[in-house]
Amino acid sequence: MNRSLAFLAVAVVITAISIAVLLAAQRPTPEDTNAVAINVTSRQWNYTPSEIRVKEGQTVILHLKSIDVPHGFAIEEYRVNVFLPPGETVDVKFIANQVGEFQYFCNVFCGTGHPNHKGKLIVEK
């Protein structure tokens, strides 16, 4: 009896920990109304969308996905630099606190069109 109660208690604790870990591992979601989430697809040799326009101060969440070969995604001014394994979604989050136009580009050699694999982030006042 005591043994099964102990077993039950352990099972409950393990379940609770598992749920907590799963919740913590979930992708970031817009936690304020000032946040914007954008799906970005990467392929040889462009990003869709090729232009991202946000407002100064917005929290920007990008859900990045390569649909063919390994690519990268970088925005130097925002210290964004991630690797995109094909088929996986990689999330990036930053606050658009610099106004202007910034290039996002692929920094993983992905074929002959690699040098032109880029897009534009526009942060407006």
Ligand SMILES: [Cu+2]
């Ligand atoms: Cu690329």
